[in-house]
Amino acid sequence: MKKINLGIVGLGRMGFTHAENIVERIPEAVLVAVCSFVDEELQMAKTKLGVEKTYTSFENMLLDAEIDAVVIASPSGLHGEHIRLAMKKGLHVFCEKPIGVEVEDIEKTIEVVEGYPKQIFHLGFMRRYDKSYQYAKQKVDNGEIGDLTLIRCYGIDPASELENFVKFATNSKSGGLFADMAIHDIDLVRWFSGKEVKRVWAIGKNTTYPELDDLGDLETGAAMMQLEDDTMALLVAGRNAAHGYHVETELIGSKGMLRIAQEPEKNQVSIFNNQGVVRPTSQHFSERFKEAFFREMKEFILCIQDGKQPGITVYDGLESTVIANACQESVDAGKMIEISK
Amino acid sequence: MKKINLGIVGLGRMGFTHAENIVERIPEAVLVAVCSFVDEELQMAKTKLGVEKTYTSFENMLLDAEIDAVVIASPSGLHGEHIRLAMKKGLHVFCEKPIGVEVEDIEKTIEVVEGYPKQIFHLGFMRRYDKSYQYAKQKVDNGEIGDLTLIRCYGIDPASELENFVKFATNSKSGGLFADMAIHDIDLVRWFSGKEVKRVWAIGKNTTYPELDDLGDLETGAAMMQLEDDTMALLVAGRNAAHGYHVETELIGSKGMLRIAQEPEKNQVSIFNNQGVVRPTSQHFSERFKEAFFREMKEFILCIQDGKQPGITVYDGLESTVIANACQESVDAGKMIEISK
Amino acid sequence: MKKINLGIVGLGRMGFTHAENIVERIPEAVLVAVCSFVDEELQMAKTKLGVEKTYTSFENMLLDAEIDAVVIASPSGLHGEHIRLAMKKGLHVFCEKPIGVEVEDIEKTIEVVEGYPKQIFHLGFMRRYDKSYQYAKQKVDNGEIGDLTLIRCYGIDPASELENFVKFATNSKSGGLFADMAIHDIDLVRWFSGKEVKRVWAIGKNTTYPELDDLGDLETGAAMMQLEDDTMALLVAGRNAAHGYHVETELIGSKGMLRIAQEPEKNQVSIFNNQGVVRPTSQHFSERFKEAFFREMKEFILCIQDGKQPGITVYDGLESTVIANACQESVDAGKMIEISK
Amino acid sequence: MKKINLGIVGLGRMGFTHAENIVERIPEAVLVAVCSFVDEELQMAKTKLGVEKTYTSFENMLLDAEIDAVVIASPSGLHGEHIRLAMKKGLHVFCEKPIGVEVEDIEKTIEVVEGYPKQIFHLGFMRRYDKSYQYAKQKVDNGEIGDLTLIRCYGIDPASELENFVKFATNSKSGGLFADMAIHDIDLVRWFSGKEVKRVWAIGKNTTYPELDDLGDLETGAAMMQLEDDTMALLVAGRNAAHGYHVETELIGSKGMLRIAQEPEKNQVSIFNNQGVVRPTSQHFSERFKEAFFREMKEFILCIQDGKQPGITVYDGLESTVIANACQESVDAGKMIEISK
Structure with a gap:
């Protein structure tokens, strides 16, 4: 089965945890690209995890990196925008909680996600x-x-x-x-x-x-x-x-x-x-x-491979x-x- | 030291528990009298616990039984009246929770209890x-x-x-x-x-x-x-x-x-x-x-012997x-x- | 029912524990006499527990104290002799573990205990x-x-x-x-x-x-x-x-x-x-x-009142x-x- | 870093567990070949785990499969022989416990293992x-x-x-x-x-x-x-x-x-x-x-990559x-x- 190429935005504690799980424990996926404003984080992804492509702009990563899916672990206030950009670019999306901070912003996100029912959307309620x-x-x-x-x-x-x-x-x-x-x-x-x-x-x-x-x-x-x-x-x-x-x-x-x-x-x-x-x-x-962090990421990859949506939805994010x-x-x-x- | 003579009113589950503790485990006290409307309960107190004097009227027990203190385990609605009667009769009082059902009734009780500061008043918060x-x-x-x-x-x-x-x-x-x-x-x-x-x-x-x-x-x-x-x-x-x-x-x-x-x-x-x-x-x-039921009763007896009030007060009952x-x-x-x- | 009059020999930690239980929690028994070589222990029994008769000789206590039963909490090496003396004097016996140190001595004790089947013999396996x-x-x-x-x-x-x-x-x-x-x-x-x-x-x-x-x-x-x-x-x-x-x-x-x-x-x-x-x-x-210490002593008293031997026997002591x-x-x-x- | 190519002998409960861990959770290794007498087991390895090469003879697998290391999960009585064959063929060896059944056989194994100190030998004491x-x-x-x-x-x-x-x-x-x-x-x-x-x-x-x-x-x-x-x-x-x-x-x-x-x-x-x-x-x-099964296998792979022996030795197997x-x-x-x- 074809391996899933992934990009991650945000390499703080959560982003790095997801990155490690993908590289070290999920043979079905390849971490192709990472995006962060923090240079040390990008260096660490290169040296420790062997990630080849690094970006400081999320949009550039989307344009350039030839990825199938994106993991969003950026600051909460950016989640909505990042989800919408990635969805529109045809990518599967895993987003850390919360889906957004403001209800209005979340409603915009929902509208976009609803427009791409074949792309997997997964929200990080790992429990x-x-x-x-x-x-x-x-x-x-x-x-x-x-x-x-x-x-x-x-x-x-x-x-x-x-x-x-x-x-x-x-x-x-x-x-x-x-x-x-x-x-x-x-x-x-x-x-x-x-x-x-x-x-x-x-x-x-x-x-x-x-x-x-x-x-x-x-x-x-x-x-x-x-x-x-x-x-x-x-x-x-x-x-x-x-x-x-x-x-x-x-x-x-x-x-x-x-x-x-x-x-x-x-x-x-x-x-x-x-x-x-x-x-x-x-x-x-x-x-x-x-x-649980490992298992939710594995589930995201399996959902992509199987073409079925996970149990957690955008509406769970809103509520x-x-x-x-x-x-x-x-x-x-x-x-x-x-x-x- | 002089033994404390006790009467109990109410021989339901709580009253009988107190009666047993007094008879079987508290050598410093003597259960002299019991009062209940239920004849079987009075008979059981006689045969099982060796209590001599039995009453169907609380007031008669107070008048007749030559007791130092009373344990009130009657229905909650009667607690206030029974406390006040016993206090006025010069007896120490142990009362099962609650001290009363209506706030007004409890306030009357408090007034009476405050009038007899040398008589022990103990409320059954056994925890x-x-x-x-x-x-x-x-x-x-x-x-x-x-x-x-x-x-x-x-x-x-x-x-x-x-x-x-x-x-x-x-x-x-x-x-x-x-x-x-x-x-x-x-x-x-x-x-x-x-x-x-x-x-x-x-x-x-x-x-x-x-x-x-x-x-x-x-x-x-x-x-x-x-x-x-x-x-x-x-x-x-x-x-x-x-x-x-x-x-x-x-x-x-x-x-x-x-x-x-x-x-x-x-x-x-x-x-x-x-x-x-x-x-x-x-x-x-x-x-x-x-x-805990045993220990609160023992404490009541020791408070009487030592002439000091327990930590639980009528105000705890009210609040x-x-x-x-x-x-x-x-x-x-x-x-x-x-x-x- | 007639109260059981008790004497205790030995007022170390175990003896004093038994003494306290009898005085403070067992209305069916009266601690009439205590025997110890240690004068402070005898004084403590008088002042703290209200025991009236004190002895420094076990045999004197047996002769003089008008007791129904004896609790033996003396040093282990003396258990056998104390049991045998008390049994021959017609008393019920509660003995702390062990029943004896030497097998020969225990066998002598067994012989004596067997000779008085109507007197209660109880061994302190409190567990x-x-x-x-x-x-x-x-x-x-x-x-x-x-x-x-x-x-x-x-x-x-x-x-x-x-x-x-x-x-x-x-x-x-x-x-x-x-x-x-x-x-x-x-x-x-x-x-x-x-x-x-x-x-x-x-x-x-x-x-x-x-x-x-x-x-x-x-x-x-x-x-x-x-x-x-x-x-x-x-x-x-x-x-x-x-x-x-x-x-x-x-x-x-x-x-x-x-x-x-x-x-x-x-x-x-x-x-x-x-x-x-x-x-x-x-x-x-x-x-x-x-x-458990309280309950075994209560059981000893109830066995005396009921005239039935407890489950623990001299043979348990031997084995x-x-x-x-x-x-x-x-x-x-x-x-x-x-x-x- | 070069991926480690593995073969497994024995596809019973333990062998299959190891196979799954390698395929599903260890990106650093590739399960290239499996060996078993049971045809269903070989089929399952093909369909469920995507293993390409299957053998019914351990020696054929060693000759043919181009593997770096072998995982031995065959019947205990064969462990010694399988270890010795693989070692002599220049492979790293992970062997399920026990290292052998007879002391004499184990001593022969030890002699062989000692002869190849640069090849990793790991024994499956997963606890x-x-x-x-x-x-x-x-x-x-x-x-x-x-x-x-x-x-x-x-x-x-x-x-x-x-x-x-x-x-x-x-x-x-x-x-x-x-x-x-x-x-x-x-x-x-x-x-x-x-x-x-x-x-x-x-x-x-x-x-x-x-x-x-x-x-x-x-x-x-x-x-x-x-x-x-x-x-x-x-x-x-x-x-x-x-x-x-x-x-x-x-x-x-x-x-x-x-x-x-x-x-x-x-x-x-x-x-x-x-x-x-x-x-x-x-x-x-x-x-x-x-x-623990996952972690011991990961450790085996890391030991091969790092060229260092694990803490468990052949002598632990013997003792x-x-x-x-x-x-x-x-x-x-x-x-x-x-x-x-």
């Missing part, structure tokens, strides 16, 4: 490719826990990165805790329930860096959501987990409950020491979802952003937000 | 006497998890009792899910944080018995609360845990998290069978808090009921409720 | 009264794990006490690791399997205090046993668990496995901190088996000592030991 | 490539648990395969439980301790299929080993774990303990249902060690077989076996 999440989804779909009643999602970044975040947030706009951190959880709520959110109240609290109050940003936040069928959702998003990277999801049904990563176990080792019995924990999303924005609006306004349809 | 909760409280108070940011409390009754509850709720008023189930959790939120709740939104969903909708009752509910210092609280209350009696509390602080009974382990046995690795779970509050009522009001009205001070 | 062990025993007896194939028992004291032990062992004879630590585990092997041990090989290793080699004692030891029906047993005994007091028992059957206290959880709290997820652990046998001695002999001789019948 | 084992090894080597005192290894196959095994063992010789199942554990004992075994006693018991007694085979066995520095090792090997594939390793040191896969968790999902809290478990070695054979001899003779050097 759907984690084997624990897939195992849980199957149990829910099989009815093993009955009717879904409540979904609880935690997404908390490690405390070790909080100080850096505060520096970053002082200079740039993070997009807010919910768009930044909870968007994966929002996707999970929609994925597991198959329902839309109709109402949300979100609150937050800063303790370690009270200056975040002035920046309009949050160390920890919580949101309660009511879905269209009255299913409940509780989300906790944060940037200050002392024990590492805490992503946990709970599904309460009428016949049982499931918890995914109740404790964010790093591996299968237990340490019995003077603290007690210790389970070491995942320290970063790249550690926790290493395999997750709409809900994340509603959470932020709720925090800012101090009131409950109805999500209009 | 405060559970060794795991005490261990966690000490860690929080020592600052081991930094500033409290979020408290999550689950209190879910076993599914095995749901059918009976529905029958009961069809005929009587349960007081609602939050007053009935979440009141212990509300007390925990206040105990751990030392703060009051200022705002609450509560929602719920019925799946197994949709007829609960008509009865205005809930199988499962959730409440999000904002405390006066912006600490967040998430409560889940329910009546349908397939695995048994699920009471779990989580404390998220700026330096760490604590979870109490993340899994409601029945004992220290793990079973490796064709299901996987199974930890059996507590099936009932009387199993989970068996030791917990106010908040539970606000949760119910939020569900009924479908909106956020501000708790006025 | 049989722990609720987790009882739960596991019932599952095994119900056939839930099929035929027993292998039993693994760990009994390891906390590292915090190792230094003291080394000092102690330098001056006195500990009786050896297996008699000292593994005797409870040996009893468990016999209790769960209902079978006798026919062959044992035991080894050991000293790392932290190599001087234990010269003292003929061990920091950590292991024994493998073959039972009469070929069931296997693996025992680890030690004095150096960094995480506290580690008593764990595993039962492997043809249809499943059970583990009791796979992790020696202190309570139901989990701590999420910069170490990972930590379960605090029991630090001492008195913590782990607090409830456990015979096997512990065989383990020690195996270590000393460096070879496998056949246990003759 | 050394599992991330949990590597994490534990690093902790042990860093001294985090102090001096190693005792190693406990469990290796138990799922009950679901027991019936098939009994049928197989009725017709063929399995090599015995210890050579078959415990050889990985024996390698772990040597790897973690860096010491050799000096003495072993092994026993076993059959319950579900007593006919295994007549076949000289075992459902469950245990071995206790004393290492040259008195470190202790306890091994349990079996074929009848109701809950799946149970591979667990414990390292007890003077400053702490480590357990690897105390519970053989399938993923990070916990199920709360009417059984209690259930952790699903790995059902098969191919599931548990999926990633593990010697010890497994001693275990079997101990069971057969019913006595302790000294392992001579």
